[in-house]
Amino acid sequence: MLDLRHYTTNLHVIGSRRVPIIGSRGCPYNCSYCVSPKLWHRKVRWRSPSNIADEMEYVIKTTGINQFHFWDDNLFLRKDHLVALAEEILKRDLQVKWLGLTRASHIVMQKDILPLLSRAGLIGMEIGIESANPDAYNIVGKNETLDNLIEACELQKSNGMFPMYTYMSYLPGDTIRDAYKQAQFMDRLLKGLPRYKYFHHLPFDIYIGQCCTPHVGTKLHDEAPSLGMPLGRDEEDFHHSSTCFLPQSLLNDIPIKNEYRLLTDDRVFCVIVSYGTIADYLRYDPPFLKVKNVSALNVLLDRYCNAIDGKKNLLEIVKSLHNEDHQCLAFNDMLKFCAAFTITLGQYGVLDSAYYQDKDNKISRKKIHCSKSLIYRTALTTSRIIGKLLGLKDFSFTRHLSYET
Ligand code: SF4
Known part of the structure; x- marks a missing residue:
């Protein structure tokens, strides 16, 4: 039936x-x-x-x-x-x-x-x-x-x-450097295997997978407030495809820049990952809102990267950004976006944890292949130019009904 x-x-x-x-x-x-x-x-x-x-x-x-x-x-x-x-x-x-x-x-x-x-x-x-x-x-x-x-x-x-794998982002205990190590480990496991068309949802080898989720009733749900920040507004928000929890290990980690200039691909990866892990907003936005939000995300990404000073941790950086100018973005959403930027850039070595800087094991940028790079770069650059011309820097999302009910 x-x-x-x-x-x-x-x-x-x-x-x-x-x-x-x-x-x-x-x-x-x-x-x-x-x-x-x-x-x-x-x-x-x-x-x-x-x-x-x-x-x-x-x-x-x-x-x-x-x-x-x-x-x-x-x-x-x-x-x-x-x-x-x-x-x-x-x-x-x-x-x-x-x-x-x-x-x-x-x-x-x-x-x-x-x-x-x-x-x-x-x-x-x-x-x-x-x-x-x-x-x-x-x-x-x-x-x-x-x-x-x-x-x-x-x-x-x-x-x-x-062999196929599921993996998580934002697990308690994971730092920016652990995002890098996770990507290295996944590269090792997948070496020699074809790219599975029906398994990888991202068109590039950044391993975000599912977001660590303190599902109601689990042990993690009880422990979440002491291990980090639960960010769901209600039970509906605790879904593993959207960021609903950030661990102290990441919030307290001090990001360090290994690179001072972001490439267009860095922006592409950050935009796609951050949208994808924050309730798929982009999928439901009409075209003009997509342009507006991609432009606003680029502004936020620049603000975030400029605020990285090697002293403030992730949480402190976002607090300072939100106090300055919130771009019509709730604090929790700004935190989620900045966390997504951090682990994305961390995965291939553009950002690192300050903790490792004194040690003799520095990392370098890994080249990420993106199969639809030209399309994404063009879309992103166009959105940035239109955003700059029209002065678009505020966010406005269309949340799909299913996320509200
Ligand atoms: S408890 Fe859950 S996550 Fe752990 S091994 Fe069993 S099914 Fe897998």
């Missing part, structure tokens, strides 16, 4: 329609940002492999779609279950393609069955790396190691699979 157009999107990596499916509920881990421990009390319930295969068969017969995305919290928890599912798929000759989510440590634990899973149509697993900062793992109870992540990546590659 459901209209499947609303439930099918492209399967990661290979494209063509996928149908969501759930083989188990729950996860025994206790990551503080995750709703699973709250929903399922760290207990796991499994459907039988034959029951899952029945559903696959039914979907194929009724819709013609043979690609499945398992939405289990942790698909790789039980080896016997996975083996039985793969054997069921092969026995029925379902010819399916599928993927799911798990932890790196579980891929390492189940490495001996990866060839079987690959034969049964597993195209790769999505792993939450969140951060490349072990301190952040400790704070959020992630209980994972970078060595596991590297091994899980190599194991998938050597079995002809496509």
Whole structure:
């Protein structure tokens, strides 16, 4: 009875329609940002492999779609279950393609069955790396190691699979330098792999992923006021695709400029990332407002970069900017935009944490390839020129109804 157009999107990596499916509920881990421990009390319930295969068969017969995305919290928890599912798929000759989510440590634990899973149509697993900062793992109870992540990546590659990753911005414990380290780590994991058209939502290799979100009911929600600033106005705002929390580790970090002049591409990246992580405002703005807001963002970006003096931390800089002239921007929105500029520029070495300046491990700018660079540069430069000519520096957003209701 459901209209499947609303439930099918492209399967990661290979494209063509996928149908969501759930083989188990729950996860025994206790990551503080995750709703699973709250929903399922760290207990796991499994459907039988034959029951899952029945559903696959039914979907194929009724819709013609043979690609499945398992939405289990942790698909790789039980080896016997996975083996039985793969054997069921092969026995029925379902010819399916599928993927799911798990932890790196579980891929390492189940490495001996990866060839079987690959034969049964597993195209790769999505792993939450969140951060490349072990301190952040400790704070959020992630209980994972970078060595596991590297091994899980190599194991998938050597079995002809496509490792995929989810990662977070604004995790407690992460600083500007950690944004850079995270990008370096992601580069390492993705080395030698094609750019997945159906996975990366940004047209350049800046890894923003999901914004750390203190979902209501989670441990992180209780801890958020002591770990940083929750910025959502109400529960609706706590959504992982918009900035709704900034950690003390970033707010207290003192940005340092490694470069004194911003390139056009720097502006492009900052504008796209900051819009994307602040509730997708731009998508709903009519054309003139887009021009106006891009122009205003450029003004804010210049003001922010000019205010970086190597002494004030991020929060202090934004307070001083907001006191001077708010560009019709609420303090929290200004803070979110400046945080987005900071981690964007931090990811490829234009900004760094002051903490590291005395140490002998300075970083340099990394070249970022942008596939639609010419289009973005032209749009941005045009908006800046029009903005300058018309004196546009104030923001005015159109918030989409779904963000308000
Ligand atoms: S984030 Fe993943 S591993 Fe951690 S509790 Fe949630 S489902 Fe389990």
